[in-house]
Amino acid sequence: xxxxxxxxxxxxxxxxxxxxxxxxxxxxxxxxxxxxxxxxxxxxxxxxxxxxxxxxxxxxxxxxxxxxxxxxxxxxxxxxx
Amino acid sequence: xxxxxxxxxxxxxxxxxxxxxxxxxxxxxxxxxxxxxxxxxxxxxxxxxxxxxxxxxxxxxxxxxxxxxxxxxxxxxxxxx
Amino acid sequence: xxxxxxxxxxxxxxxxxxxxxxxxxxxxxxxxxxxxxxxxxxxxxxxxxxxxxxxxxxxxxxxxxxxxxxxxxxxxxxxxxxxxxxxxxxxxxxxxxxxxxxxxxxxxxxxxxxxxxxxxxxxxxxxxxxxxxxxxxxxxxxxxxxxxxxxxxxxxxxxxxxxxxxxxxxxxxxxxxxxxxxxxxxxxxxxxxxxxxxxxxxxxxxxxxxxxxxxxxxxxxxxxxxxxxxxxxxxxxxxxxxxxxxxxxxxxxxxxxxxxxxxxxxxxxxxxxxxxxxxxxxxxxxxxxxxxxxxxxxxxxxxxxxxxxxxxxxxxxxxxxxxxxxxxxxxxxxxxxxxxxxxxxxxxxxx
Amino acid sequence: xxxxxxxxxxxxxxxxxxxxxxxxxxxxxxxxxxxxxxxxxxxxxxxxxxxxxxxxxxxxxxxxxxxxxxxxxxxxxxxxxxxxxxxxxxxxxxxxxxxxxxxxxxxxxxxxxxxxxxxxxxxxxxxxxxxxxxxxxxxxxxxxxxxxxxxxxxxxxxxxxxxxxxxxxxxxxxxxxxxxxxxxxxxxxxxxxxxxxxxxxxxxxxxxxxxxxxxxxxxxxxxxxxxxxxxxxxxxxxxxxxxxxxxxxxxxxxxxxxxxxxxxxxxxxxxxxxxxxxxxxxxxxxxxxxxxxxxxxxxxxxxxxxxxxxxxxxxxxxxxxxxxxxxxxxxxxxxxxxxxxxxxxxxxxxx
Numbered sequence: 001x002x003x004x005x006x007x008x009x010x011x012x013x014x015x016x017x018x019x020x021x022x023x024x025x026x027x028x029x030x031x032x033x034x035x036x037x038x039x040x041x042x043x044x045x046x047x048x049x050x051x052x053x054x055x056x057x058x059x060x061x062x063x064x065x066x067x068x069x070x071x072x073x074x075x076x077x078x079x080x081x
Numbered sequence: 082x083x084x085x086x087x088x089x090x091x092x093x094x095x096x097x098x099x100x101x102x103x104x105x106x107x108x109x110x111x112x113x114x115x116x117x118x119x120x121x122x123x124x125x126x127x128x129x130x131x132x133x134x135x136x137x138x139x140x141x142x143x144x145x146x147x148x149x150x151x152x153x154x155x156x157x158x159x160x161x162x
Numbered sequence: 163x164x165x166x167x168x169x170x171x172x173x174x175x176x177x178x179x180x181x182x183x184x185x186x187x188x189x190x191x192x193x194x195x196x197x198x199x200x201x202x203x204x205x206x207x208x209x210x211x212x213x214x215x216x217x218x219x220x221x222x223x224x225x226x227x228x229x230x231x232x233x234x235x236x237x238x239x240x241x242x243x244x245x246x247x248x249x250x251x252x253x254x255x256x257x258x259x260x261x262x263x264x265x266x267x268x269x270x271x272x273x274x275x276x277x278x279x280x281x282x283x284x285x286x287x288x289x290x291x292x293x294x295x296x297x298x299x300x301x302x303x304x305x306x307x308x309x310x311x312x313x314x315x316x317x318x319x320x321x322x323x324x325x326x327x328x329x330x331x332x333x334x335x336x337x338x339x340x341x342x343x344x345x346x347x348x349x350x351x352x353x354x355x356x357x358x359x360x361x362x363x364x365x366x367x368x369x370x371x372x373x374x375x376x377x378x379x380x381x382x383x384x385x386x387x388x389x390x391x392x393x394x395x396x397x398x399x400x401x402x403x404x405x406x407x408x409x410x411x412x413x414x415x416x417x418x419x420x421x422x423x424x425x426x427x428x429x430x431x432x433x434x435x436x437x438x439x440x441x442x443x444x445x446x447x448x449x450x451x452x453x454x455x456x457x458x459x460x461x462x463x464x465x466x467x468x469x470x471x472x473x474x475x476x477x478x479x480x481x482x483x484x485x486x487x488x489x490x491x492x493x494x495x496x497x498x499x500x501x502x503x504x505x506x507x508x509x510x511x512x513x
Numbered sequence: 514x515x516x517x518x519x520x521x522x523x524x525x526x527x528x529x530x531x532x533x534x535x536x537x538x539x540x541x542x543x544x545x546x547x548x549x550x551x552x553x554x555x556x557x558x559x560x561x562x563x564x565x566x567x568x569x570x571x572x573x574x575x576x577x578x579x580x581x582x583x584x585x586x587x588x589x590x591x592x593x594x595x596x597x598x599x600x601x602x603x604x605x606x607x608x609x610x611x612x613x614x615x616x617x618x619x620x621x622x623x624x625x626x627x628x629x630x631x632x633x634x635x636x637x638x639x640x641x642x643x644x645x646x647x648x649x650x651x652x653x654x655x656x657x658x659x660x661x662x663x664x665x666x667x668x669x670x671x672x673x674x675x676x677x678x679x680x681x682x683x684x685x686x687x688x689x690x691x692x693x694x695x696x697x698x699x700x701x702x703x704x705x706x707x708x709x710x711x712x713x714x715x716x717x718x719x720x721x722x723x724x725x726x727x728x729x730x731x732x733x734x735x736x737x738x739x740x741x742x743x744x745x746x747x748x749x750x751x752x753x754x755x756x757x758x759x760x761x762x763x764x765x766x767x768x769x770x771x772x773x774x775x776x777x778x779x780x781x782x783x784x785x786x787x788x789x790x791x792x793x794x795x796x797x798x799x800x801x802x803x804x805x806x807x808x809x810x811x812x813x814x815x816x817x818x819x820x821x822x823x824x825x826x827x828x829x830x831x832x833x834x835x836x837x838x839x840x841x842x843x844x845x846x847x848x849x850x851x852x853x854x855x856x857x858x859x860x861x862x863x864x
Binding site: 048051058059 | 547549550551552636637638639640641644661662663664665667668669689690691692693694695697698699700706737739741748749750751752753810
């Protein structure tokens with residue numbers, strides 16, 4: 001299945017755009033699967049040490065299931081003040 | 082059918098709350114029907130002379146059809162600066 | 163980097179910005195109308211970002227009850243003209259820009275002349291009459307206008323009258339609200355306003371100006387943002403791409419007869435003037451100087467209380483609601499003699 | 514109405530506010546940490562609204578590149594301590610409140626002492642180390658903290674560590690981001706920031722403080738607001754009701770060896786010091802004083818370029834990125850001699 005991922009902050013630069021699609025194989029993928037797939041494609045994402053995954057405007061734990069209908073956002077930390 | 086209406090600004094005071102429900106009879110009601118029903122129940126709404134009806138975050142013309150699934154908001158003018 | 167740009171280095175570094183965008187800001191002429199809750203933060207950030215020519219239009223003076231949200235002013239400024247104090251503060255903040263104060267009240271007689279020469283207008287006014295006047299004047303002059311309005315915990319922001327690619331114009335205030343009965347919409351002096359909302363909405367207005375001038379981001383054209391400071395939820399409502407209204411002339415400004423506190427006092431002393439309090443019951447409970455009493459939205463239902471042989475002075479806390487009441491009376495009972503106490507109870511207590 | 518309340522009449526009039534809420538503001542003690550892009554507007558509106566005791570903590574001085582978004586300062590203030598200038602301006606704005614400046618750098622040694630006595634903290638800092646330190650200290654002290662952060666056109670706001678009805682605490686910064694590698698997240702001096710975003714987010718932080726203190730509205734507890742100033746879209750993301758992290762002690766602050774511009778110049782003259790530029794390629798193209806050059810996130814891949822017999826001085830525009838580079842080198846190449854140029858290139862040009 002194909003997941004559309006919306007990027008915020010530095011993730012926009014890492015992905016090279018605000019919207020990317022990720023192919024996750026089967027229909028029972030979790031947040032952890034998505035992160036593994038994204039970090040393999042974008043090693044710089046892993047270098048941030050942590051970033052938030054939000055699914056339908058809810059903080060997504062690693063074990064949470066993602067479907068094609070979900071709105072997925074990647075929100076990295078921001079330091080400026 | 083029953084429409085849930087979300088109130089903003091002075092409409093909250095006029096309705097006595099942020100959320101009210103309006104019974105519109107049949108399933109082919111329009112924005113105009115909703116306004117007639119609201120203004121009959123809340124004469125003070127009509128006294129504003131104009132207010133905006135938004136359906137699913139789109140400005141709703143008087144002829145637009147409203148269904149039970151729609152999110153309807155009443156947004157009156159605001160003067161403060 | 164050019165020395166003049168070091169002040170702006172942290173915005174020049176933005177993607178899609180650069181020195182070219184900074185030059186656009188430097189050459190821009192922006193007019194802020196209303197140096198109040200919205201105008202103060204908007205002007206502060208426009209000055210900070212390097213708008214080359216910044217006009218500030220306000221005929222009013224600083225009053226003590228402004229200070230909880232109008233952050234350009236200090237208690238020492240009470241009684242001084244807002245436009246002049248604002249220009250002085252903003253000039254200290256950024257000596258590299260040109261500030262222009264406009265202290266005449268904006269009316270249908272002067273509005274086209276005041277906005278002439280500016281590229282874009284910020285509507286930070288506090289009454290419907292001036293909002294419509296500015297909107298119509300901007301449409302007639304082909305200029306965009308950045309609208310902002312606040313009440314209690316809720317605010318609205320939009321950009322009106324943007325030129326679309328097809329040469330047509332985006333919607334304006336009259337597309338949304340063709341007309342308003344001001345006597346039925348309470349203003350901030352009745353219903354209150356949370357100061358931080360003024361800051362948020364005013365900064366959003368300045369943000370739209372910067373995006374428009376530098377051609378970065380998407381301005382709120384054909385849309386209106388509605389924000390709730392209690393829940394922090396906001397929604398952007400699509401209005402449509404093109405205006406459906408046709409504005410061909412300005413509505414003439416109403417001339418509201420006002421009298422001063424001194425004139426009122428001598429008129430009360432010799433019984434030639436009669437007071438009408440149009441504040442809320444609660445306000446009257448707290449401070450009562452007598453006379454008739456109707457809340458602003460009750461005046462229309464009590465027209466038979468007025469005597470054509472008497473002269474009435476309407477008053478409220480600031481002069482805003484009493485002005486609306488006099489306008490209403492002029493329409494409904496032409497010929498009745500009615501004045502508004504200029505500056506409201508505040509002016510009475512100052513003397 | 515009590516004369517002291519006339520300043521606040523337009524917020525006392527709010528539904529759910531009243532004189533009791535104003536007294537809560539008057540008795541509140543709020544600490545703003547970081548008097549920069551977020552701290553300036555937050556402090557302005559907190560002072561305006563009548564927070565009784567307002568602390569401003571910042572060890573830094575005003576620099577010219579701050580002025581495009583840090584609206585409390587004028588060019589005449591460049592080089593002065595931000596906390597002191599801010600307190601002076603805010604005291605003029607509201608003589609009826611108490612202002613307290615804290616000019617010591619916040620570290621693990623003093624943070625608990627600095628925040629003691631305050632009811633709620635506003636995080637307006639510009640680096641991850643201080644953000645984590647403040648977060649952890651607030652959790653250990655049982656105080657809420659209003660988080661704000663900005664980068665380019667995007668901002669985040671949340672309220673951490675609120676006491677829930679069941680006595681447990683709402684999530685904090687570590688629930689969202691357990692740790693961060695600061696060398697891989699660019700800050701505003703690299704990526705830029707739009708000034709109006711700082712105003713919007715800073716005002717939102719002040720808004721959350723006022724809601725918390727006056728117990729009106731819903732604060733952003735267990736939630737984070739993410740705002741985009743380019744599209745004006747915002748979303749509120751639910752994080753959950755209760756924190757899942759356990760914070761039992763503070764992480765010790767890293768001591769970054771710095772040298773002054775004068776020390777650098779004499780060390781360069783006698784070849785005892787060696788420069789390392791860790792700015793971007795673009796920044797180096799514009800202004801180049803020589804030495805090695807790696808961008809901050811490239812340092813880790815070039816550790817074999819460093820010689821244990823030499824002494825290095827890392828520099829950037831402000832001293833912020835060069836500090837991160839020195840911290841990284843201390844971790845990866847313990848024993849290598851490295852300093853950060855305090856104040857960055859700005860300090861070099863001032864002398």
